[in-house]
Amino acid sequence: MTFDAAGALWGLLVLPLIVLLYTLRARRQDVPVSTLILWQRARRDLAAHRPARQFERNLLLLLQLLAVTLIVLALARPHLALPGAGTAPTVIVIDTSASMQATDEPPSRFAVAAARARDVAAAAGGEVMLIAAGPRPSVVVPFADPILARGALTRLRPTDGPGRLDQAITLALGQRPGGARPRVEVFTDRAGAAIPGVAYHTVGRATRNIGIVGVTVERDADAAVVVVQVQNAGDASERVPVVVALEGRRVQARTVTVAARSIASFSVPVSGAGVVRIELAVDDVLGVDNVAHAVVGTPPPRVIVAGVPDRVLIEALEAIPVRVSPAQRVTPEALAVADVVILNRTPPVDLPPGNYLLLGTAASNLPVGITGTVRVGEVLRWSTRHPVMRYVNLGDVTIGEALRLEPRGGEVLAEGATPLIWAYDGDGVRAVVTAFPLEQSDLPLRVGFPIFLSNALSWLGGTERLAQAGDTVTIPSGSLAEATVTGPDGVEQRLPASGGRVVLPAVERVGLYAVRIGDRELRVAVNPAAEESVIAPLSPGTVRSEAAPGDSERTRQAWRFFLVLAAVVVIAEWLLWLRTLPKTGPGGRAPRLLRPWRTHG
Missing domain, CATH: 3.40.50.410 (von Willebrand factor, type A domain)
Structure with missing residues (x-):
């Protein structure tokens, strides 16, 4: 037997009180009389029936105790397994x-x-x-x-x-x-x-719901562009008012028309730095997907460039913009403050945990081998889905000599006669490798080169981050051992770094997360999961x-059974109490309780 309200069982403590009150009931009083002749027969009858009378008095007490016990058990709301019931988990x-x-x-x-x-x-x-x-x-x-x-x-x-x-x-x-x-x-x-x-x-x-299902940030040297996707999961077209604000200051208010069961996109240029809040002014049954955030205008990533000096590379980096620090060699102290390290035609070495862009070289501890060089010519295929290759067109790029790469993992982003651009993320190292040196290609002369650099640096270690609820967020930590994360609810927690990464596993709440790693702080905007906006x-x-x-x-709820049984016991106790009353009262009249009612007519 189990109880829903087990606290009601404390009511059983009233049972000793009932017994105490019963012992304090009224006693007979001694009264002097003139003669005992008339009482002899009454005394004999009383002595003959005393055991039965004593039993009746004790039975009244037992019935009262039983009634109280049953009432308390009913108040505890028991669940009772019926005879023959199993115990299947x-x-x-x-x-x-x-x-x-x-x-x-x-x-x-x-x-x-x-x-x-x-x-x-x-x-x-x-x-x-x-x-x-x-x-x-x-x-x-x-x-x-x-x-x-x-x-x-x-x-x-x-x-x-x-x-x-x-x-x-x-x-x-x-x-x-x-x-x-x-x-x-x-x-x-x-x-x-x-x-x-x-x-x-x-x-x-319900099936009707309008929600934000996508937020991305594209940036250049002057401003950021926030791209928003709004989904209508209902069966009718909707006109949705949208308000976009930067740090509480309204940037744009507009109305977006979204067809039934479709997605509409719009973009908002944002000048300045801070948190962008996008809010749908809509009345529907799900509110969590009506608000989203993005972080814009954060400090540009810190980049260390080592290896063969290249003026074209430095100028392209300064135009993105990033903070560039040339270095003869990469020290642990430099790794601790750098977001990305660029190695230009350096000899292959073991890379410590960190983020790397390798131009015309590779690393001995990456799952990619070098088996000589090869003449390439044109690029045959390239990815359009990976963040590094977004908006990058390699169709008119010509490449001379390149390293012959043999990847054993990671992802090939572009290839011709050999894999030309390769990305890897694992064991504390995130890297993008180009098999060709810049001087062996006309890519630096193309419009896609600064876009490629910007995408690569953003993927490798950019400080503007977006995620969806349920995602695992990975943040580079360099050589530092831990990070402090403050969630949307203001609760602060320390997370250890492993392999040069701090991992926020499957974030469950939307909003802004502040991550402090050493003297650096970045913010991650976690937005609603897109698939949750379809609520049918x-x-x-x-x-x-x-x-x-x-x-x-x-099993069965048993409280009603105990309550009915308590009522039966109370009625039985009352009837038994009536039997204990004398048949006639003073003056030969029956007690009032037992007299029949009289009607006046």
């Missing part, structure tokens, strides 16, 4: 994604799902496990008494990120407590494909959980 998976914050089912989808999940936990015949299906599915409560799962469901809150429901269900199906297969109960607004052995409980009704509920259809044979799926 139960795994409850609850979706904690951002869309569960929608208010189409008041007060929210998550609140409704949590209430239903608490009912399932209360009715469980065995132990209950609770799994939260957020950006990182996790076990909130291992197999334990259902009371613990019910309490955790009361405290649990949805995140601002996506829900990895499939991973959470896989985790649930893999549980085998005591070798038994558990029942899996899933509470979500987007169920996906039906899975045998899983019971789904779907919440949500999905149901897999009718799916039944397959419980283990012989196991009962439910």
